[in-house]
Amino acid sequence: MIFKNSLFKKSLSTLLALTGVLTLSITLFSIILLGKESWSFFQKVPLKDFLFGTHWAPLLEPKSFGVLPLLSGTFMIVILSISLALPLGLLTATFLSEFASPHWRKWLKPALEILAGIPTVVYGYFALTFITPLLKSIYPPTEIFNALSASIVVGIMILPMISSLCDDAFFDFPISLKEGALSLGATPFEFITQILYPASLSRIGAALVLAISRAIGETMAVTIAAGATPKITLNPFESIQTMTAYIVQVSLGDTPAGGIEYQTCFAVGALLFILTFFFNWIGHKIMTRWSWELS
Amino acid sequence: MTVFDIKNFSVFYGPKEAVKSVSLKIKKNKVTAVIGPSGCGKSTFLRSLNRMNDFIPNLTTKGEIFFFKENIQKTNPVDLRRKIGMVFQRPNPFPKSIYKNIIWGPKINGYKCNWDELVETSLQKTGLWDEVKDRLNDSALNLSGGQQQRLCIARAIAMNPDVILMDEPCSALDPAATARIEDLIEELSQNYTILIVTHNMQQAARVSEETAFFYNGQLIEFGATKDLFTKPKEKRTEDYITGRFG
Numbered sequence: 001m002i003f004k005n006s007l008f009k010k011s012l013s014t015l016l017a018l019t020g021v022l023t024l025s026i027t028l029f030s031i032i033l034l035g036k037e038s039w040s041f042f043q044k045v046p047l048k049d050f051l052f053g054t055h056w057a058p059l060l061e062p063k064s065f066g067v068l069p070l071l072s073g074t075f076m077i078v079i080l081s082i083s084l085a086l087p088l089g090l091l092t093a094t095f096l097s098e099f100a101s102p103h104w105r106k107w108l109k110p111a112l113e114i115l116a117g118i119p120t121v122v123y124g125y126f127a128l129t130f131i132t133p134l135l136k137s138i139y140p141p142t143e144i145f146n147a148l149s150a151s152i153v154v155g156i157m158i159l160p161m162i163s164s165l166c167d168d169a170f171f172d173f174p175i176s177l178k179e180g181a182l183s184l185g186a187t188p189f190e191f192i193t194q195i196l197y198p199a200s201l202s203r204i205g206a207a208l209v210l211a212i213s214r215a216i217g218e219t220m221a222v223t224i225a226a227g228a229t230p231k232i233t234l235n236p237f238e239s240i241q242t243m244t245a246y247i248v249q250v251s252l253g254d255t256p257a258g259g260i261e262y263q264t265c266f267a268v269g270a271l272l273f274i275l276t277f278f279f280n281w282i283g284h285k286i287m288t289r290w291s292w293e294l295s
Numbered sequence: 296m297t298v299f300d301i302k303n304f305s306v307f308y309g310p311k312e313a314v315k316s317v318s319l320k321i322k323k324n325k326v327t328a329v330i331g332p333s334g335c336g337k338s339t340f341l342r343s344l345n346r347m348n349d350f351i352p353n354l355t356t357k358g359e360i361f362f363f364k365e366n367i368q369k370t371n372p373v374d375l376r377r378k379i380g381m382v383f384q385r386p387n388p389f390p391k392s393i394y395k396n397i398i399w400g401p402k403i404n405g406y407k408c409n410w411d412e413l414v415e416t417s418l419q420k421t422g423l424w425d426e427v428k429d430r431l432n433d434s435a436l437n438l439s440g441g442q443q444q445r446l447c448i449a450r451a452i453a454m455n456p457d458v459i460l461m462d463e464p465c466s467a468l469d470p471a472a473t474a475r476i477e478d479l480i481e482e483l484s485q486n487y488t489i490l491i492v493t494h495n496m497q498q499a500a501r502v503s504e505e506t507a508f509f510y511n512g513q514l515i516e517f518g519a520t521k522d523l524f525t526k527p528k529e530k531r532t533e534d535y536i537t538g539r540f541g
């Protein structure tokens with residue numbers, strides 16, 4: 001036994017309990033701070049104007065606090081990056097679990113995980129100095145700061161998360177079901193699309209929701225590459241601003257603490273928190289509801 | 296009439312010979328049992344017949360197997376598997392409804408028929424219809440182990456195969472469920488050729504008309520089940536059936 005000494009055992013469990021309490025208090029403290037500052041913000045700006053206003057200009061006169069442009073910027077990044085990462089991640093996972101030899105697997109999995117370890121700042125500059133020029137050469141009206149370029153790198157960032165979670169799901173899939181399908185005259189393609197994917201929906205869904213959460217919260221790459229122009233647009237070649245990028249802008253600027261401009265950060269932060277929380281909750285729902293059952 | 300004509304057939308996992316130059320003929324609409332101690336190559340042999348071994352890397356074969364005079368190595372494996380159903384050691388229904396479990400195989404293979412009828416007749420033939428007719432859209436995973444295994448047999452039958460291969464189909468079932476499957480095998484043998492791998496000699500004696508005894512990859516003895524169990528020709532067969540080893 002490693003933990004022979006009962007004193008050691010006791011102090012270890014105390015330490016663990018303390019860390020647990022600490023984590024919980026930090027979380028609680030953040031929520032309280034977020035709530036308090038947002039509360040005083042909403043004393044001055046009606047919630048309705050914040051949530052449904054289509055103009056965001058808290059730093060300029062006349063001030064305007066409609067958050068929809070930031071939301072639209074965030075969701076543009078989310079939708080574009082997911083549209084890239086989900087199919088690619090699924091294909092990668094399918095290849096890894098169904099077709100790759102153990103040798104390929106041994107190399108490809110860690111290689112993919114390296115992608116997740118690159119600092120996000122690097123992704124931002126990669127987007128700005130490589131992808132944007134590339135987009136510009138294909139489609140000249142592309143702006144220097146644009147949503148598509150940032151979405152592409154966010155997509156690359158969340159790809160390993162999707163492919164790795166899906167690969168785990170597919171790899172765990174009972175071999176007996178695969179044999180059952182093949183013994184009925186199915187091709188591997190029919191097995192993959194009609195048995196494997198539907199049966200793994202809950203886990204694919206969980207991966208997807210986690211990836212969405214990650215894309216919503218992604219900060220550096222979108223601050224650097226997507227610009228600081230809050231606007232509601234469907235054109236991915238234009239500059240936009242996400243919620244996270246706005247918080248960075250205010251934090252780095254010389255906005256005095258305590259003012260309403262400063263408090264916008266907390267209001268946007270609270271919205272961000274609620275959104276992420278919501279997606280995690282949805283993810284949990286999907287996982288418990290859809291598991292393996294009817295497909 | 297001969298369904299399978301197996302000629303000097305060997306299977307190698309890498310360098311290891313798991314089935315050693317086996318020759319035998321499987322007759323139509325009979326139940327043939329394959330017995331022998333664990334690891335003697337029964338499953339490997341059975342899976343060769345519908346080319347399920349194609350999916351195992353580093354596996355090679357020697358010799359020939361003819362399925363109704365056609366060399367199976369030269370037929371399209373998907374066509375082959377349509378005509379040769381398989382039931383596995385553990386029930387493996389798809390995580391779909393009972394209904395969809397039955398029609399999935401015929402559907403992907405482009406069969407055209409009345410699906411409701413197909414589901415009913417397949418379930419009738421396996422004695423499952425009365426038990427599940429009111430919950431065809433429930434998940435197959437909610438069935439008991441024995442019901443799941445009968446569903447898997449129904450799923451194989453829905454493809455209208457000539458042959459059904461069963462690899463220890465009762466090893467995960469309780470005695471009552473096992474008895475039901477054994478009765479079912481007897482009924483089905485009127486219309487289908489059945490090969491059943493089993494390590495349970497009483498089961499082989501009960502359900503089969505012919506028995507093949509494998510030992511260490513070799514086919515030691517093959518003949519009418521009655522003869523093989525009452526007056527075996529080979530010493531090793533006798534030792535095995537009298538329980539002296541295995």
Ligand SMILES: Nc1ncnc2c1ncn2[C@@H]1O[C@H](COP(=O)(O)OP(=O)(O)O)[C@@H](O)[C@H]1O
Pocket residue numbers: 308313331332333334335336337338339340351
């Ligand atoms: N996929 C495989 N790779 C390598 N060896 C295998 C594989 N499957 C089975 N074998 C070996 O082949 C021999 C026969 O196995 P099997 O056909 O499963 O026997 P049985 O079904 O009679 O128990 C055993 O020695 C087993 O270890």
Ligand SMILES: [Mg+2]
Pocket residue numbers: 337338339462
């Ligand atoms: Mg076996």
